[in-house]
Amino acid sequence: MMSTRPRLPSWLTGSGVIAIGMGVMNLGTYGFTLLAARLLGPKEYGALAALMGLMLVTAVVQLGLQATAARRVSTHPHRLEETEAEVVRASWKAAWALVGITVVTSPLVVLLLEPGGPLGGYAAALLLAASCLPLTLMGAQAGLLQGERRWYSLATVYAAVGLGRVLLGLGGMVWREDVTGAMVGVTLGNVVPTLIGWVALRRRVPAPSAAPEHESPEPATGVLTEVAHNSHALLAFFALTNTDVILARILFDKHDSGLYAGGLILAKAVLFLPQFVVVIAFPNMNDPAVRRRMEISALGVVLAMGLVATAGAGMLRSLAVVFVGGPEYADLEPAIWAFAAIGTLWAMEQLMVYSTVARQSRRSVGVIWLGLVALVVLAQPAHTVAHLLEVVAAVHVVVLGVLVVLSQTAHRRHRPTAVDPGADAPAPPAP
Known part of the structure; x- marks a missing residue:
């Protein structure tokens, strides 16, 4: 058949x-x-x-x-x-x-x-x-x-x-x-x-008809319980990537907060640009045998696309400003490339959030919420668009780095030992 x-x-x-x-x-x-x-x-x-x-x-x-x-x-x-x-x-x-x-x-x-x-x-x-x-x-x-x-x-x-x-x-x-x-x-x-x-x-x-060679054991949780955890992880990511515009509204006057919101149009575009990479990579992230290789490859593709978008925004600043809203946003020209860079960090973070979902890691979700708290606290002294961009970039770099470290640590824990390469025992759960 x-x-x-x-x-x-x-x-x-x-x-x-x-x-x-x-x-x-x-x-x-x-x-x-x-x-x-x-x-x-x-x-x-x-x-x-x-x-x-x-x-x-x-x-x-x-x-x-x-x-x-x-x-x-x-x-x-x-x-x-x-x-x-x-x-x-x-x-x-x-x-x-x-x-x-x-x-x-x-x-x-x-x-x-x-x-x-x-x-x-x-x-x-x-x-x-x-x-x-x-x-x-x-x-x-x-x-x-x-x-x-x-x-x-x-x-x-x-x-x-x-x-x-x-x-x-x-x-x-x-x-x-x-x-x-x-x-x-x-x-x-x-x-x-x-x-x-x-x-x-x-x-x-x-x-x-038979289970795959590298199949991992199914968690004892029900589907709805897992849906709640996965939705929680994605909610944490959405909160982290949408709080800065609220902070801008609180910390800046209407003109500067509007400029920042306009710049985020470009950041969101760069976030969504490599989303298809996440869709393709996610099923393979659930296989411990290829998870690490797929994660590194996907991160490389997302980073490359983000770097191209950031360089393009830097070289074609006027065109980028037209994309986000037109002449009224001309004051963004010197910093427009930074919004594309923020979008690149978001896209890489999104990939790591789905890696977190694949590993069913609770600890990694906590890192995202801690990043949100740090963003709110560290942004309070910011009174310019450039200052807030620096805080946002720093927080997301740290969160991304910690997520990658936690993921790589989980990969090492799941790696088969040399003593018994044919062992059938399931790997310990990811953090």
Whole structure:
């Protein structure tokens, strides 16, 4: 019986397909943002942007499910059907729980956001809750496809996220030029990749009948417990990489805080640029036999891409400023390259966070939270954009260095001993 899995000549082929899919996703999301800003106007768009920020927070559960599913499938490919059933059941439970939480807290959402712009009553807040269902289910589907290394199907899901967002989001805003119409389009757009993921998973891929040679033991925790840990790790990373803009708002005047926020557009672009590398590398990080080599290779690719982006921002400063906002941000020109460098550090940290998830390391997550505390404390004397950039860079360099050291230490602990190279005993758990 022939496998339905597409034949991939190398991991670079897979990375190319994923890069295209994620590129379409990011372009679609960016296109929707531009259209919404133009069609809705500042007041309505301000409310929509706030709701989309809250959706990003709820998406931590989606990413936690994706990481859990990918890790379990890649670690135990011979248990594919069992793992899929466990993950799907957990995704429905997590999705409905998240919907319930967002429905219950919808009055708080309206209370907090209504002063900043019209929310159309509770409709937009309830649509945010409805979006949690397809988004969370899609996270599980994407993780299963990622763990099975079905790159073409996964790339299609990613592309559908962007296309669904921009096309159906535009349709919603044409129907009603307010935040409610936009959220109707966004919610329907979130259903599209979920349906594609469901169809893709119906096409079974035969799993190996025996356990792989280097298989590590499955943790005794349930799927939902692991999802909670993985979501916690990703939440720590999101908190660390988004606190500086809040600090800038507190420490600076409106002009300088706006400049800093504009520079972060470039930093986020550099963060997302090598995201496909993380998607491709993560399944291999779950195999102790190749984890160290894959981690070093992936870090090298991410660093190289970041250095090119940083050098480009330094040499083409005027063009980089146009990218982040135009002539109003011209004061950023001397420091614009530094934002690209910050984005490079974030991208490498993101890779190490997924390495932490692969090893199920609790200690490494604590390092990220400590980095957040250090950032808040050390940034207090900062009164210029350049000073805050120095603090942010220093904190992220230290956090990245500690994560790499902890990971390398874990690799050495898992390395087979020379005394008994054929030993079957499982390696001790990672820190």
